[in-house]
Structures are given as structure tokens and as C-alpha cells.
Amino acid sequence: MASDTPRPYGEVYDLGYQHYSGPRLGRSHAIRALTIYSIKRGLGIKKKWTSKIMPALLYTGAFMPAVIVSGILAFAPTGVSFGYHNLFQIVSLVLFVFAAALAPEMLSDDRRENVLALYFARSITRVDYLLSKLFAMAILMGTMIYGPAALLFAANVLLAGDPIAYFFDHLGDLGRIAVSGALAAAFLAAIGLAVAAHTNRKGVATGLIIGGAFVLAGIAAALFNALDSNARDYVIFLSPMDLMEATSAWIFGNSPPGMAALAGVYHAAAMLVVIGLAAGIMYRRYLAED
Amino acid sequence: MAPAWHGHDVSARATPEPVITASALTKRYGNVVALDGVDVSMPRAATGLLGANGSGKSTFIKLLLGLIQPTSGAATIFGLDAAGEAVRIRERVGYMPESDCLPLDVTAADFVAHMAEMSGLPSQAARQRANDILYQVGVDEERYRLIRGFSTGMKQRVKLAQAIVHDPELVFLDEPTNGMDPQGRDDMLDLIRRIYRTLGIAVIVSSHLLEDIERVCDHVVMVNEGRLVIQGRIDDLLEGGGDIIVRIDGDRDEFITRLRARGSAAAIAAADIVVAIGSEAPEAVYDRIRDTVVDMDVPLRLLRGRERSLEDVYIQTVGGLAGEEAMVAGGE
Numbered sequence: 220m221a222s223d224t225p226r227p228y229g230e231v232y233d234l235g236y237q238h239y240s241g242p243r244l245g246r247s248h249a250i251r252a253l254t255i256y257s258i259k260r261g262l263g264i265k266k267k268w269t270s271k272i273m274p275a276l277l278y279t280g281a282f283m284p285a286v287i288v289s290g291i292l293a294f295a296p297t298g299v300s301f302g303y304h305n306l307f308q309i310v311s312l313v314l315f316v317f318a319a320a321l322a323p324e325m326l327s328d329d330r331r332e333n334v335l336a337l338y339f340a341r342s343i344t345r346v347d348y349l350l351s352k353l354f355a356m357a358i359l360m361g362t363m364i365y366g367p368a369a370l371l372f373a374a375n376v377l378l379a380g381d382p383i384a385y386f387f388d389h390l391g392d393l394g395r396i397a398v399s400g401a402l403a404a405a406f407l408a409a410i411g412l413a414v415a416a417h418t419n420r421k422g423v424a425t426g427l428i429i430g431g432a433f434v435l436a437g438i439a440a441a442l443f444n445a446l447d448s449n450a451r452d453y454v455i456f457l458s459p460m461d462l463m464e465a466t467s468a469w470i471f472g473n474s475p476p477g478m479a480a481l482a483g484v485y486h487a488a489a490m491l492v493v494i495g496l497a498a499g500i501m502y503r504r505y506l507a508e509d
Numbered sequence: 510m511a512p513a514w515h516g517h518d519v520s521a522r523a524t525p526e527p528v529i530t531a532s533a534l535t536k537r538y539g540n541v542v543a544l545d546g547v548d549v550s551m552p553r554a555a556t557g558l559l560g561a562n563g564s565g566k567s568t569f570i571k572l573l574l575g576l577i578q579p580t581s582g583a584a585t586i587f588g589l590d591a592a593g594e595a596v597r598i599r600e601r602v603g604y605m606p607e608s609d610c611l612p613l614d615v616t617a618a619d620f621v622a623h624m625a626e627m628s629g630l631p632s633q634a635a636r637q638r639a640n641d642i643l644y645q646v647g648v649d650e651e652r653y654r655l656i657r658g659f660s661t662g663m664k665q666r667v668k669l670a671q672a673i674v675h676d677p678e679l680v681f682l683d684e685p686t687n688g689m690d691p692q693g694r695d696d697m698l699d700l701i702r703r704i705y706r707t708l709g710i711a712v713i714v715s716s717h718l719l720e721d722i723e724r725v726c727d728h729v730v731m732v733n734e735g736r737l738v739i740q741g742r743i744d745d746l747l748e749g750g751g752d753i754i755v756r757i758d759g760d761r762d763e764f765i766t767r768l769r770a771r772g773s774a775a776a777i778a779a780a781d782i783v784v785a786i787g788s789e790a791p792e793a794v795y796d797r798i799r800d801t802v803v804d805m806d807v808p809l810r811l812l813r814g815r816e817r818s819l820e821d822v823y824i825q826t827v828g829g830l831a832g833e834e835a836m837v838a839g840g841e
Contacts, residue, residue, distance in 0.1 A: 239676035252626035
């Protein structure tokens with residue numbers, strides 16, 4: 220006779236604390252984990268919905284010109300004069316705002332909330348920490364700068380009379396996109412991270428980056444108009460945004476903006492110097508702390 | 510169902526050699542000497558690092574973790590040089606800082622899993638262990654809530670969870686009961702005690718709360734103004750000694766003077782007189798108290814023995830009012 224008592228269909232066992240005997244993947248895994256975690260935070264993933272608004276708007280802003288131009292190329296191909304340099308000019312502005320918002324997201328929270336104490340007590344070095352943040356920023360900014368350019372290039376290839384010939388004829392454009400994009404992303408990331416490393420408040424860092432760039436651009440423009448000696452040729456080095464535009468124009472072989480009187484290579488070199496200086500500032504801030 | 514911490518043999522990881530050694534370890538910040546020539550040897554046990562605020566405890570922990578470099582001297586953990594092999598050391602230890610250190614807009618489960626990955630655990634294992642450990646420290650369903658909404662006690666538990674999620678061999682807990690209410694403090698001390706006794710993870714508890722150390726630790730290292738004051742097994746340090754508490758209706762100063770004349774040290778403490786037993790037989794001290802009471806012909810209201818505590822050891826070793834003011838015998 221069957222028992223009236225229903226048989227349990229499952230039981231929960233509390234095994235207590237278990238020691239971990241699985242693999243330990245070391246520093247490289249930790250760097251990868253921190254990079255992915257930082258990318259998610261930068262995009263507002265697993266954060267409240269308001270954190271997702273800014274990245275979504277900026278990505279939309281970055282891709283919109285390429286989408287519109289691709290559409291025009293498809294349906295009204297004649298009379299369109301929109302090159303990669305034009306695209307970079309627009310995307311650079313969006314990228315600049317993105318870097319200003321993203322860099323503090325990468326560093327300021329960890330400083331303000333003192334999470335650094337936990338990171339530096341794990342099996343990573345301070346260099347690893349900074350590299351992870353740099354990788355995260357580079358990946359995010361790379362998607363924003365290369366994505367629209369790739370879209371435009373693909374549209375140009377697909378809509379060309381002979382796509383294969385167009386592709387091979389314009390391989391140089393890919394190289395210029397790669398170099399210009401990498402330089403712009405590194406330049407903006409370096410400035411953003413160097414500023415963000417010095418304040419615990421994200422709003423202050425973002426304001427400093429955007430406000431600082433506009434103030435410097437204004438000062439540079441005023442000095443350029445006020446001076447009539449050779450000194451005005453160097454005024455462009457005061458303004459990061461003008462420096463980027465001049466370098467991009469040089470790389471794509473376009474005519475430089477009015478303030479750029481020196482050879483393009485000097486502007487590119489100046490951007491590299493700024494990247495180096497920013498790295499030095501971060502070294503002092505994070506690595507020389509004792 | 511209450512979390513179970515069972516089925517493990519503490520002795521499995523126990524080794525006779527010290528887990529931490531320091532030799533003439535010194536750290537200066539400009540003219541300020543944070544740690545002054547500390548020589549210490551800590552066993553694989555639950556060890557209390559005891560000292561007033563600013564005595565050099567946190568500096569000592571940071572030096573051991575390789576987060577700062579010593580001005581001179583050396584320290585080792587598991588035989589590894591703390592200054593030169595910090596990353597290898599940090600793979601094997603956990604750290605719970607004193608200060609707030611948790612991101613507020615992340616869930617406890619996500620954050621502890623992230624910290625496990627930062628210690629090299631694969632993603633899936635990290636998430637599994639984060640859930641297990643959070644359950645073990647008493648953060649169950651709440652683990653899916655943002656840390657922003659947690660009480661101080663819950664945050665302390667999450668801090669503890671991230672310190673042990675990667676199954677370290679040694680964990681540093683810096684003022685683990687800071688800011689907790691009495692019940693939360695009891696729970697936290699219970700957790701810490703189980704970390705060593707049940708899990709076999711060696712524990713270094715840094716605290717200025719004598720009672721916390723006495724409740725959870727087997728060994729103690731006392732530091733004062735950057736210097737090592739005393740180290741050893743707590744049972745050994747508390748052996749012998751103790752006090753006798755006396756309350757009389759009469760002139761207490763006169764009582765103390767007469768008692769001192771008979772050879773016993775005594776002092777006024779609130780409404781009572783505390784008579785030190787020292788290394789003598791307690792009976793001899795009780796006899797002196799009896800004789801003094803008879804001599805003065807005063808009523809004796811209270812007479813009871815009190816075991817020696819870490820507070821007595823600290824005050825006798827460090828001495829001075831500064832020590833008494835800075836150290837707290839009970840909770841905050």
C-alpha cells in the first residue's frame with residue numbers, strides 16, 4: 220500500500236563553506252575582467268536607466284552622419300561630397316564629449332568610493348589597473364570612431380560601380396582612418412583620464428574637460444587674431460580641439476584649418492607629446508603614490 | 510536554514526612556521542615615523558593586531574600587502590618578500606579595509622563576483638562563489654540589491670565576503686566591527702571566529718577594541734606609536750595576575766595607603782578600589798585586604814576577584830593615561 224505521505228521531489232543541502240580548488244587565471248584574467256567591468260559601467264549596463272541615456276545619445280550622434288550620408292549615397296549619389304575627414308570632424312566632437320563623460324566614469328568613482336583600496340589589494344599592479352581602464356576607454360572610443368567610418372567605407376564600397384576595385388583603390392583610406400582614429404582616441408582618452416585622476420567628482424571632471432577645451436579654444440582664437448608675429452603659428456598648440464582637426468586634415472590630405480600654419484607633422488607630434496604628458500601625470504597620481 | 514560552516518579541518522592548512530615575519534620594519538612619512546623597527550613573527554592563527562588609532566596598524570598591513578614600500582627593514586608572508594613579491598602574496602591573501610570601500614550603484618552579488626574575478630577566478634566560478642560566500646556571511650536575498658541601500662552591518666558583511674571569496678590562506682581585517690551596532694558586532698565577531706576555526710583561513714584582526722581581539726583571537730600583537738610592544742598567545746599573556754575589586758564605606762585614600770604599606774599595589778577606579786594581584790598568591794593579597802579593613806574598622810561592601818584581561822596587559826605594558834584613553838575595553 221502506498222504511503223499517504225507525499226515523497227519529497229527534491230531536497231536542499233547546505234554544504235557550508237567550500238574551499239576553492241578550481242583554476243586561478245592570474246593577472247591577465249584580472250586585467251580582462253576589470254576591462255570588461257569598466258566597459259559595462261561606461262555604457263551604463265547594470266546601472267539605473269538614466270546612466271544609459273548619455274552613451275546611447277552619443278553613439279546615436281556618432282553614427283547618425285554616416286547613416287545619413289550612406290542613405291544619400293544610396294538614393295541620390297550625385298553631388299555628395301562627404302569624405303572621411305568630414306566624418307571625423309563631426310565624430311571628433313561627439314568623441315570629445317564621450318571622452319569627457321567616460322574618463323571620470325572610469326576613474327572618479329573608484330577614487331571617491333575608495334574601491335581602489337580593494338583593487339590594489341588583489342593580484343594586480345597599479346599599472347595593470349591603469350591599463351585596464353585605458354583598454355576599456357580605447358575599446359569604447361574605438362567603437363565610436365571606427366564604427367561610423369567603417370559604415371561609410373562599407374557604403375562606399377557596396378555602392379561603387381566596381382566594389383572590388385573601389386576597395387583596393389581606397390585601402391589607403393582605411394590606413395588613414397586607422398591612424399587618425401587611434402591618435403584622436405588616445406589623445407582624448409589621455410586628457411580625459413589625466414583630468415579625471417585628479418578629482419573624485421564625475422561632474423567636476425566632465426565640466427573641467429569640456430569647459431577647459433572651450434576656454435583654451437577661445438584663448439587660442441583670440442591670441443591668433445591679436446598676434447601678427449610668427450608666434451601666432453604656435454597658438455594652435457593651446458587648443459586641443461584645433462590640434463586634432465589640424466592633424467586629421469593633414470592625415471587625410473585635406474586643407475588645414477585657418478589656425479594651422481605649421482606642417483601637419485608638428486601637430487601630430489604635439490598630440491603625442493600631450494599623450495606622453497598625460498601618462499606622466501597619471502604615473503605621478505597612481506604609481507608614485509606611497 | 511542557517512548557513513553551515515562545517516566539514517573542514519583547521520589543521521589541514523596549519524603549519525608550524527610563521528605566516529608573517531617582520532624584521533626591523535620601518536616606515537617614515539617625512540619626519541613622522543609610522544612604524545619604527547618592528548620585529549614580529551605571527552603564526553598561522555587568529556591574531557589580533559592591537560593598538561590605539563594612529564599607532565601604525567594600518568601602515569603595517571599596507572606594508573605586508575606591498576601597497577607601500579618600507580623605509581627600511583623587511584617583511585615576509587608565506588616566506589615571500591612583501592616588498593618584492595607583492596602580487597604573488599596578494600593572490601593568496603584577502604583584505605577588508607577599515608574605511609568605506611564599496612561602490613554604491615552595484616549589487617552585492619555583482620561586486621563580490623567581480624572581486625573574485627579580480628583574484629583570477631573564472632567568470633562562472635566567481636559568480637557561484639560570490640553567491641555562496643554572501644549566503645555564508647548572512648547576505649542572502651539582499652545580494653541582488655544595490656549596495657547603496659545597505660546598512661553599515663550589511664556593508665561590513667559584503668566587505669568581509671569580498672575578502673574571502675577567492676578562498677585566501679590569510680585574511681587581513683582592519684577594524685571589522687567599525688560603526689556596527691552591538692548585535693551586528695556580535696554577528697561579525699562570530700563570523701570572524703568561524704573563518705579561522707572552521708575554514709582554516711588565518712586571520713589578522715586589526716582593532717583598537719580590546720574585547721573584540723580577546724573574543725576572536727588566539728594570539729595578539731600590540732603596537733604603540735609605531736613600535737611593537739608585546740606579542741604572544743593571549744592565554745599566556747593572561748595567565749596569572751588579575752585584580753581584586755574592593756568597595757568600602759570609609760576613606761579610600763587611607764585604605765590604599767595602608768594597603769601599599771603592606772605591599773600591595775592599589776588604585777581607585779570609580780567607586781571601587783582595584784588591588785593588583787601581580788605574581789603573588791591571591792590568598793596573600795586577600796589576607797592583606799582583610800587586615801586593612803580590620804585595622805580601619807570600616808564596613809566591607811564588595812570583595813571580588815577579576816581575571817586579567819587584555820586591557821590590563823595593554824595598560825601595564827603601554828602604561829600611561831594616553832593608552833587608557835585611546836583604547837576601548839568594550840564596544841563603541
